Amino acid sequence: MSLPSSPAEKPGRILLAPGLEISRIVTGLWQVADMERGGTLIDPQHGAAAMAQYARAGFDTFDMADHYGSAEVITGRLLTSPDRPDARAFTKWCPPPGPMTAAVVREGVMRSIDRLQVPCIDLLQFHWWTFDDPRYIDAMVELAKLREEGLIAHLGLANFDTAHLRVLLSEGIPIVSNQVCMSLLDRRGTEAMASLCLDRGVRLLTYGVLGGGFLSEKWLGAAEPAEVNDWSKMKYRRFIDAVGGWAALQAVLQAAHGVGRKHSVSISNVATRWVLEQPAVAAVILGARLGEREHRADNLKLFDFALDHEDHAALNAAFANTRRLPGDCGDEYRRPPFLTASGDLSHHLESVAPLWPRHRVAGDANRWTIDSRSVWEPLAGYARAVRVGERIIVSGTTATHSSGQLIGQGDAAVQATYILDKIEASIKALGGRLQEVVRTRIYLTDAADWQSVSAVHGHYFGHIRPANTMLAVAALIGDGYRVEIEAEAITDSAL
Structure with a gap:
């Protein structure tokens, strides 16, 4: 049933780890890379000003990576501005497989510290391409040492599957989060991954919750597009195909639309709220195109309603018409079918020495x-x-x-x-x-x-x-x- 409350003025908050309180809606900056792919970089001052508007509205937690265009540089401008709002900056280190010596790991972390212009990274999330190279363990051991040194406040992972998260936890690495894909189309993270996280005190940061924008009214009843041209839609079009195609998407949209009408909210609100209500999930990451468009007012509606038993039943009936995505969290980057914007990554993985x-x-x-x-x-x-x-x-x-x-x-x-x-x-x-x-x-x-x-x-x-x-x-x-x-x-x- 809907929560009897007045419209939220700020997004909900959660304690991700000791000393790290965050917004339950994290603003993702991956689209900076898409905006800059033509070669023109976003002006750091303009980008930081757009981020400041998010932070002042309570969306004060930002997620980026070392390869998201100039996202770290823009965030660094925000964090050093004279009138800077309080903000938390999460970044990812995604090195190519190779020796993970103390010097290599320190260099990667210091590059992000220099760009962010901070003495300590709030949350450093580590991504590793191929688990048959076990040097990811060496990297995490060295990152844990840098945490003890004070260069990193907390350690997280990005796109680790359940088995390899378990490996690192068995070695005593202090992991607080794992960033994984989760949506009405991709429910892998609600299974073994969620059970392990709940058991071991790890929280999930979830992206892809809107399926690249396909989980919205714009696509309800719409004809299947012949082609899509932005990176996010190229990626999640593959997800749609993998779960059963356009008809399966429409079944999910119809169910979410019915739930949304009941609560006077959008399909996107329903899709996001479903993810937020998963017990292991700390926050959802919603992408922003800095200076172009924002959906802060609509996103605040997420905290004015909750899904009840009837809503979940309607969504579960739609899920029954979809296929489960193959594998575990993160497998789309490492094994067929490669559900990425660029498609088949086998050539990339085979190029690893x-x-x-x-x-x-x-x-x-x-x-x-x-x-x-x-x-x-x-x-x-x-x-x-x-x-x-x-x-x-x-x-x-x-x-x-x-x-x-x-x-x-x-x-x-x-x-x-x-x-x-x-x-x-x-x-x-x-x-x-x-x-x-x-x-x-x-x-x-x-x-x-x-x-x-x-x-x-x-x-x-x-x-x-x-x-x-x-x-x-x-x-x-x-x-x-x-x-x-x-x-x-x-x-x-x-x-």
Whole structure:
């Protein structure tokens, strides 16, 4: 039922982390990059003045990234203006995969600090492109050190899936948030991700809540457009296709329209309110085109009503006519179908250098090996993986990081996640793909772990379905090791 209150004058607020109170509507600056893609940069003074209007109206929390055009520079102008309103600035660091040394991480953070002109970043969110490169753990360890140093107030993630958020939490990284896509069309974040976040005290910052603008009256009953030309709509057009196409979108719009009429609010209000009411969600991120148009008055209506049981039933009936988006949060950036503005990112991911170099075995032109630089490989005389012709065989693999530490102490599912990433890196280094795996074997020290480890195996191989054997063994070599996995692939890819 509607809340009996007068129209809100300020957006709602929430304590995201100790000392960090934010607006529940975060103003996103990703469209700065779209506005500047022709080559003309936004004047920082004009952009900062537009941001100041948001802040004075209570929309005082801003989200950006190191690659959102000049967004950090514009925000820096706001934060150093003589009459600056109180504001909170979140940014993201999105480095290319590579060594994450202390110097590399510090340089990335200091670049944002210099642009923002602040001594400490309110929330630094980390994005990593490919989890088969485990150096994201190194990056987060170094970011945690910079937090202790006072250069970062709080640490968050961007587009991490549930399994890899769990990996970082198992290593004691103090993560307060994960930024993920969520909307009436994309409900992945309400599932395993939400359960983990609620259990571990992590909050979700959600974007894409309006589906690039498609979740609005403008598209209700409208014909499907032949083409769209802004980045946001190009991206979410792919989401629409993935959930069932234009007819599925129209079913959702019709349901949201009915709910909106009941509460005298817009479809966009209903779509946003649905996300805000998800228990793990701290805030929604709504994009702004600085100096062009704003929707602050309409967004304030979000805090004048709430969705009741009847509203949720109507929306759930519409959801039943849609397909679930594949995978988990963030998978659209890492695996098919690539639901991004630019479409297929496989060329980008394939351009990433292999984690380990391959070596041809002397005297055998058909045999290649890789080593992961473990002290045990030369000592015991084995390779991390071997390719002979079209066969790639990966040795028994444990969750041992490059530093020698065990990842996922006491957590078999975390260890399995790390191991399968390591196996994928090994296969890729020898020219193969995870999709070409035909056999896996899993060794457990505790048979009670079979279900959690099987679920991880299913996440990686559910659409591949290799032959598999799972065994309970008395022990694995080394303290704390609960899982070991080996794999074999057959590839037609040339080296």
